[in-house]
Amino acid sequence: MNIVVLIKQVPDTTDVKIDPRTGTLIREGVPSIINPDDKHALEEGLRIREKFGGTVTVLSMGPPQAEDALMEARAMGADTTVLISDRAFAGSDTLATSYALARSVITTGEWDIVLGGRQAIDGDTAQIGPQTAELLGVPQVTYCIEIDIAEDGRSVTAKRALEDGYEVIETKLPALFTVIKDINQPRYPSIRGIVNVCRDCDVQTWNAKDIGASKKMIGLDGSPTQVARTFAPEPKGDGLILEGPPEQTTKELVKHLRDKNVVRVR
Numbered sequence: 001m002n003i004v005v006l007i008k009q010v011p012d013t014t015d016v017k018i019d020p021r022t023g024t025l026i027r028e029g030v031p032s033i034i035n036p037d038d039k040h041a042l043e044e045g046l047r048i049r050e051k052f053g054g055t056v057t058v059l060s061m062g063p064p065q066a067e068d069a070l071m072e073a074r075a076m077g078a079d080t081t082v083l084i085s086d087r088a089f090a091g092s093d094t095l096a097t098s099y100a101l102a103r104s105v106i107t108t109g110e111w112d113i114v115l116g117g118r119q120a121i122d123g124d125t126a127q128i129g130p131q132t133a134e135l136l137g138v139p140q141v142t143y144c145i146e147i148d149i150a151e152d153g154r155s156v157t158a159k160r161a162l163e164d165g166y167e168v169i170e171t172k173l174p175a176l177f178t179v180i181k182d183i184n185q186p187r188y189p190s191i192r193g194i195v196n197v198c199r200d201c202d203v204q205t206w207n208a209k210d211i212g213a214s215k216k217m218i219g220l221d222g223s224p225t226q227v228a229r230t231f232a233p234e235p236k237g238d239g240l241i242l243e244g245p246p247e248q249t250t251k252e253l254v255k256h257l258r259d260k261n262v263v264r265v266r
């Protein structure tokens with residue numbers, strides 16, 4: 001079973017601060033991590049390899065520092081790690097990114113299953129999985145909490161989370177799955193894995209030419225998204241504290257809620 005896992009390096013958002021003057025993220029000094037959902041995707045890939053054999057190839061598109069995320073993936077047990085990096089990718093929106101990732105999956109050779117996280121904690125669109133599946137022309141199951149591959153290694157039953165329950169989907173491989181954190185508990189990098197990474201830190205790098213990407217489909221040329229405006233959300237006020245006897249404060253509260261159209265009293 002040849003398994004491909006998509007991981008994104010993201011800023012650790014618990015530490016992210018907004019520059020109040022420019023409204024942009026202050027990235028200096030902010031540590032980077034593997035996007036949390038993606039660790040679960042990698043764990044699932046490693047478990048599938050343990051059951052069926054084969055290889056786990058991890059792909060990440062990003063700047064050179066994304067190599068750190070790939071080294072961590074290697075220490076967790078990935079067989080091959082590839083950084084997809086080229087100035088030609090600058091300005092890529094989700095469609096151009098999905099195109100580059102789909103081309104990269106194809107470049108890995110014969111593959112059976114692609115796993116990714118549901119959503120990245122920085123970009124937050126959850127578009128990459130579905131778009132990549134479309135570009136690869138394979139079935140997709142998103143929001144997976146269980147992926148059960150039949151003994152024949154060809155058909156899959158996947159359970160996907162909905163707001164008020166779950167859905168069970170059957171499909172054939174090759175296919176793409178995005179996962180959420182409830183699917184498993186990711187392992188820590190093993191001591192052996194860390195030693196192997198230190199001895200042989202072999203992260204491959206592929207550029208646009210290596211993956212056979214058309215210039216029209218990547219970077220700004222391949223990105224139909226127009227960002228009209230970016231802004232930081234207004235800080236919330238301190239809230240309203242009503243003081244006085246319950247009869248009076250209840251009336252005041254109802255008035256506030258009516259004024260804000262939260263409730264309608266007949």
Ligand SMILES: Cc1cc2nc3c(=O)[nH]c(=O)nc-3n(C[C@H](O)[C@H](O)[C@H](O)COP(=O)(O)OP(=O)(O)OC[C@H]3O[C@@H](n4cnc5c(N)ncnc54)[C@H](O)[C@@H]3O)c2cc1C
Nearest residue numbers: 006061091093094097116117119120123124125126127128
């Ligand atoms: C007009 C425009 C220009 C942009 N220019 C740039 C730019 O110059 N540089 C830049 O870094 N970003 C740029 N971006 C942002 C970039 O397009 C997104 O970060 C990227 O498409 C991923 O989207 P997302 O974070 O919403 O991922 P989601 O769709 O939320 O991610 C879902 C899953 O897809 C996989 N995934 C997502 N991104 C990657 C990745 N890069 N590698 C491997 N797997 C991945 C992961 O498994 C992840 O859990 C730009 C966006 C727009 C709209």
